[in-house]
Amino acid sequence: MIQASGLRKHYGETVALDGVDLHVREGEIYGVLGQSGAGKSTLLRCVNLLERPTAGTVAVAGQDLTALGDGELNRARQRIGMIHQHFALLSSRTVAGNVAFPLEVMGVPRAERRRRVAELLALVGLDGRGKDRPHQLSGGQKQRVGIARALAGNPSVLLSDEATSALDPATTQSILALLKRLNTELGLTILLITHEMDVVKTVCDSVAIMSGGRIEESGAVADLIRTPGARLTREIFPLPEPAPPGVVTLTFTGDPGRPVVSEVVRKFDVDVSILGGSIEELAGGSAGRLRVALDGAETGAALAYLRDCGLIVEVAGETREGRAA
Structure with missing residues (x-):
């Protein structure tokens, strides 16, 4: 579902990605694990071309995004949802208005937007909270709004940039359980960025460990654990x-x-x-x-x-x- 080959990203003299290959199978939850500065968030932004790589290619669902013009790229991005570490909600809008925003951008008619927003809020456990403002919600509820908004366009891929790092442990577990349920029920492929081993242990089918802009090891979690000398095994x-x-x-x-x-x-x-x-x-x-x-x-x-x-x-x-x- 996601295939990145030879990705490099330079910011002046700084090398953020140094020849990264990433292969994410359809329907799996794939974690990218690493400390601050490892390059994992840059990798995520390159997957949907919010950051255009200096070199290399990115394909999602068989489509080479790096070869697309702006109009085609915008249409391709509608199949890629994204949730953020600090929610990125619009304070001037209600919960329903935040979820509806991408549907408005896509030109979905008002009646269809209202139906879809109600469906999404029920899906993430916020039925009846559509008229609330973001400041009335807890951190976990805000992230649920962010997830509902990311799902508005019926994406096949969901990108998660440290989506639980601003949450307390109990709320983190509830959000991870929601992501796992969405993965199972909707068949979503989820690529999540994290620095927390507990996130990998809880929901990830596969993992890549990054350091210094490179992937040190990658593969199915069970396979890596059974590989003598694997870093993942030592850390778990x-x-x-x-x-x-x-x-x-x-x-x-x-x-x-x-x-x-x-x-x-x-x-x-x-x-x-x-x-x-x-x-x-x-x-x-x-x-x-x-x-x-x-x-x-x-x-x-x-x-x-x-x-x-x-x-x-x-x-x-x-x-x-x-x-x-």
């Missing part, structure tokens, strides 16, 4: 690094119910000491990381058994082939 499960030589790190995704550590103790001549770990609930299911020390004559057989059980097994001080590093 912050165990002390590096592990002492010989210590084993076990990583799994999916159902954590099977007692594999107990099975190893029963089946093999080994002692297992648990040194640390945790289990997290992610958008795609559970994932966990456990650090253990194994001691005994059948340690090698026990590690092979754990791998056969589908766990990612990393032994500190060894290469992936098991040789001394």
